[in-house]
Amino acid sequence: MTWSSILIQLLNGLAGAASLFLVSAGLSLIFGVTRIVNFAHGSLYMLGLYGAYTLIETFGRTPLGFWSGVALAALLVGLAGALIEVAILRRIYRAPELFQLLATFAVVLVIKDIALFAWGPEDLVGPRAPGLRTPVEIFDKRIPLYDLVLIGIGPLVLGILWLLLTRTRWGTLVRAATQDREMVAALGVDQARLFTSVFFAGSVLAGLGGALQIPREPANLELDLSVIADAFVVTVVGGLGSIPGAFLAAIMIGVAKAFCIGIGTVQWFGVEIAFSKLTLVVEFLIMGLVLIIRPYGLLGRPPAQQRHSGEPAPPLVPPGWKVAAVWLVPLLLLPAAGDRYLVVLATDIACFALFAASLHLIMGPAGMVSFGHAAYFGIGAYAAGLLFKRAGLPMEAALALAPLAAGFAALIYGWFCVRLSGVYLAMLTLAFAQISWSIAFQWDSFTGGSNGIVGVWPAAWLASKTAYFYLALAVAAGGIALLWRVLFSPFGATLRAGRDSPLRLEAIGVELRRYQWAAFVLVGALAGAAGALFAFSKGSLSPSVISIALSTDALIMVLLGGVDTLTGPLAGAALFTWLRDEVARRTEFWRAVMGLVILAIVLIFPQGLVGGVKALVARWRRARA
Amino acid sequence: MSAVLEVEDLAKSFGGVRAVAGVSFAVAAGELLALIGPNGAGKSTCFNMLNGQLRPDTGRVRLAGRDIAGLPPRRVWRLGVGRTFQITATFASLTVRENVQMALYSHAGRLGSMLARFGGAFVAEADALLDQVGMRAQADRVCGVLAYGDLKRVELAIALANAPRLLLMDEPTAGMAPRERGALMGLAASLARARGIAVLFTEHDMDVVFGHANRVIVLDRGRLIAGGAPAEVRADAAVRAVYLGGSA
Structure with a gap:
């Protein structure tokens, strides 16, 4: 590389960093004050892009039309954010953290379909910035003038935010609430207004970040999740709640990505490395490295002491044979109904029930929330597919070995994850899932890239849908029974104890991390088994089995059913899989319907379905007694 | 009576602040030693170096002759040190x-x-x-x-x-009703004596301290300023100055 091309890559990276910074600063601001990890933040960015497209088309492609379109789009997105806060989140500030997360997932689904309805499924290529189209010559290379403007906008917004935060009363309140929310409330500050205004400000930043990208990237419906993943990485690398940290991290990651693309394919010691395809891996490697060296991000501080985070978890009740029978007998008889569709659906449900149960163990009793559980499901699926197709193993052997592959991945990922806790842990799990996804997606020659692997069919004796259903049922039931058994073993009790009080556990001679690490491997292997089962039931697999969307599906299943019960995740898996199938057959906008259903459940049953039913039964018994 | 816990010249600084500066004492089996001092005197820092939560800058912490300074809490527990927390930690x-x-x-x-x-x-x-x-x-x-x-x-x-051979109790009666306090400390004292356990505790409630401790040591600004039987410490001029103000 020459010096001039290095400079160009640097400028490219800085231009990309501007939007990354805006969207991450908004996320950080909102998290700092409200303690809500707003998954819908990427959706707001996406709305900003779409909004700017339409507004500029309406106002005309003049400099005035362009800039007023961008500004108005950002403002409208800000209002949308404030509306979300007032209509939904305000009602659940007292609900457990995970429920707030679930609500923001639901908003993601709804916004995606609103965008689909309003703008259609095609990518929309926006106008180049009027008046800034002419490229600038730097050395012998050309760079769009607009990119230079973007490079200036990053520090400009940083400066404005800094002034707002340090020179206004609102900024003082925001900073105070970021440090100690309860104290600010105790001092008589109107929290509702503060939170709404912070949501507005954060959403304006997301919308502006999106709108400013209109000349650089087409508006499309996949942006919501890819942007939120990027924004997570930036906020975590920079330090949650730190806006200068977000700025620094955005520049680091923006520049690293630009260099990867700029380097292209290189020969090193005879090995061909395609750096341009490693952008995602590089981004998440940076995050992994920073978290190991500075667990709370570059400029972050250890999370502020929270006086009381909700009720302590209720005790777990071991399920008896009766519970098992109630579940198993109807399932065993199901194929007798003769409905082929039902058998296929039940096979799906069996796979997802095992997947959800494995996630439940780690996020409920063990208290480690994973945003990236699909990593293990997907690695299990890919291992099965690759062993079957590339290594030519029989289907049975591929199915049996797949959990080992997933468990091995969990062994490596888990080693890093158990060093963190809370939101940081959750985001690191997401990062590892995204690395796995990008490898599956980008390594065409081995994994089949975006096409995935086809022809992954079960052995002859399992070829009928009914036979395969019984296999899936047996594996899922066996796996779930194992998980439950482990939960009530001394090992499982140690995990629950570690969630309740890590301090006490250390003080009775236990190194919690080792137990958590082992738990990661166990649930990873079982999620891998679920993924392998799923792959053979479909006959093919694609990178979607490792996607963030699937990870969030699993979270929704567990939270829907109720994280404090054992059968809850199973009920959640069944309900979610069935409901999605039903809705998807009836309308193109199934995501929005699912989102609204989830919102209704979150607002009505904050303990999840099974938890809610149990509470109702208890109330009914008390009333009778 | 041989010492179960011997602390020698223990010191810890945070930035430029010397939280604990050269503290030495010992606790014998079956003895209840109270560590008192005004807020910010260094009691918690001192305590956390004994149970492994903090690594001392210098000094030795010997448990039955073995140096345990810098070991993590779980290892300290394995060597026979039980502890209770200022804010209870249970599952x-x-x-x-x-x-x-x-x-x-x-x-x-x-x-x-x-x-x-x-x-x-x-x-x-x-x-x-x-x-x-x-x-x-x-x-x-x-x-x-x-x-x-x-x-x-x-x-x-x-x-x-x-x-355990040694029990570390960080403000064992904090947050309790006055009547319960005496009962809990009395219970701890009788169990410790019956089993020959050495007990070191910090405490703000002087009734508890002077009612149950065999010996009292007083920490102020990171240094021990007095030590001895409860009656001696109560009469000590330096202690009075620390707690009541005025000249020593």
Whole structure:
């Protein structure tokens, strides 16, 4: 590389960093004050892009039309954010953290379909910035003038935010609430207004970040999740709640990505490395490295002491044979109904029930929330597919070995994850899932890239849908029974104890991390088994089995059913899989319907379905007694 | 009487602040030693260096002759040090009996089993400990619903589960009703004497300190300024100055 091309890559990276910074600063601001990890933040960015497209088309492609379109789009997105806060989140500030997360997932689904309805499924290529189209010559290379403007906008917004935060009363309140929310409330500050205004400000930043990208990237419906993943990485690398940290991290990651693309394919010691395809891996490697060296991000501080985070978890009740029978007998008889569709659906449900149960163990009793559980499901699926197709193993052997592959991945990922806790842990799990996804997606020659692997069919004796259903049922039931058994073993009790009080556990001679690490491997292997089962039931697999969307599906299943019960995740898996199938057959906008259903459940049953039913039964018994 | 715990020239600074500066003392088996001092005197820092939460800058902490300074808390526990926390730390979703069983299982190295059923072993041992602290009747209740004073008793039972030689109690009666305080400290004192356990505790309630401690040492601005029998310390001019102000 020459010096001039290095400079160009640097400028490219800085231009990309501007939007990354805006969207991450908004996320950080909102998290700092409200303690809500707003998954819908990427959706707001996406709305900003779409909004700017339409507004500029309406106002005309003049400099005035362009800039007023961008500004108005950002403002409208800000209002949308404030509306979300007032209509939904305000009602659940007292609900457990995970429920707030679930609500923001639901908003993601709804916004995606609103965008689909309003703008259609095609990518929309926006106008180049009027008046800034002419490229600038730097050395012998050309760079769009607009990119230079973007490079200036990053520090400009940083400066404005800094002034707002340090020179206004609102900024003082925001900073105070970021440090100690309860104290600010105790001092008589109107929290509702503060939170709404912070949501507005954060959403304006997301919308502006999106709108400013209109000349650089087409508006499309996949942006919501890819942007939120990027924004997570930036906020975590920079330090949650730190806006200068977000700025620094955005520049680091923006520049690293630009260099990867700029380097292209290189020969090193005879090995061909395609750096341009490693952008995602590089981004998440940076995050992994920073978290190991500075667990709370570059400029972050250890999370502020929270006086009381909700009720302590209720005790777990071991399920008896009766519970098992109630579940198993109807399932065993199901194929007798003769409905082929039902058998296929039940096979799906069996796979997802095992997947959800494995996630439940780690996020409920063990208290480690994973945003990236699909990593293990997907690695299990890919291992099965690759062993079957590339290594030519029989289907049975591929199915049996797949959990080992997933468990091995969990062994490596888990080693890093158990060093963190809370939101940081959750985001690191997401990062590892995204690395796995990008490898599956980008390594065409081995994994089949975006096409995935086809022809992954079960052995002859399992070829009928009914036979395969019984296999899936047996594996899922066996796996779930194992998980439950482990939960009530001394090992499982140690995990629950570690969630309740890590301090006490250390003080009775236990190194919690080792137990958590082992738990990661166990649930990873079982999620891998679920993924392998799923792959053979479909006959093919694609990178979607490792996607963030699937990870969030699993979270929704567990939270829907109720994280404090054992059968809850199973009920959640069944309900979610069935409901999605039903809705998807009836309308193109199934995501929005699912989102609204989830919102209704979150607002009505904050303990999840099974938890809610149990509470109702208890109330009914008390009333009778 | 030989010393169970010997602390020699212990020091710790945070940035430029010398939180603990050259503290030495010893606790003998069966003895109750109270560590007192005004807020910010360095009591907590001192305590956290003894139980492994903080690594001292200099100095030695000897438990029965063995240097334990800088070992992590879990290793310190394995060497026979039980502890209770200023704000109780128990496992809220487990029952009272299971809380004590956790410590007993850990002591026996049996927490790693993934397939055995937790709770079957050490029932009699757990119940005996709960009897001693007067919590047997509530053994099957979940810790999350207990009154604060009862939690303190459960913590004491947990702390006694590994038959410790040394018990570290950080403000054992903080947050309790005045009447309960004497009862809890009296219980701890009688158990310690009966079993020959050395007890070191910090405390703000002077009735508790002077009612139960065999000896009292006073920390001020990171240094020991007095030490001896409760009556001597009570009469000490330097101690009066620290607590009441004015010239020594």
